Amino acid sequence: MPANYSGTWDIVDNENFEGYMVALGIDFATRKIAGMLKPQKIFEQDGDSFTVKTLTTFRNYSSSFKIGEEFEEITKGLDNKKCQTTVNWDNDKLVCVQKGEKKNRGWTHWMEGDTLYLELKCEDQICKQTYKRTA
Numbered sequence: 775m776p777a778n779y780s781g782t783w784d785i786v787d788n789e790n791f792e793g794y795m796v797a798l799g800i801d802f803a804t805r806k807i808a809g810m811l812k813p814q815k816i817f818e819q820d821g822d823s824f825t826v827k828t829l830t831t832f833r834n835y836s837s838s839f840k841i842g843e844e845f846e847e848i849t850k851g852l853d854n855k856k857c858q859t860t861v862n863w864d865n866d867k868l869v870c871v872q873k874g875e876k877k878n879r880g881w882t883h884w885m886e887g888d889t890l891y892l893e894l895k896c897e898d899q900i901c902k903q904t905y906k907r908t909a
């Protein structure tokens with residue numbers, strides 16, 4: 775039985791989001807707006823099938839994937855790039871690799887009780903986000 779991430783999660787900490795956005799090539803003005811946001815994650819999970827929505831007052835992002843199945847991800851409204859993306863289980867962690875123009879791009883999610891962690895990496899930058907379950 776895989777871990778179940780289903781639920782609603784609100785951000786409580788966001789470390790080095792600025793460095794991550796610089797590595798992605800996001801312009802200054804967009805970074806200043808994005809850095810103020812308090813994203814909410816909505817996970818919908820059915821076994822190995824996921825839809826993850828990241829909601830903010832500025833822009834929303836949604837990604838749907840099945841574990842182990844590579845898909846073409848267009849990071850629309852983020853850095854607007856095309857990636858060949860795969861998400862796999864590492865025990866109960868979700869490990870995503872985003873192959874494309876940027877080296878070392880991907881993210882990892884894991885849970886500890888009602889806390890959800892997300893590490894986003896791009897090139898030499900790591901952003902560490904923490905979320906608390908609200909539903």
Ligand code: 1AG
Binds near residue numbers: 813830833
């Ligand atoms: C993601 O989460 C990315 C979700 O895949 C958004 C995370 C970071 C934003 C990425 C780059 C910033 C680019 C532009 C800034 C503009 C708007 C910011 C909007 C913030 C969120 C929509 C991993 C996983 C689900 O949870 O895919």
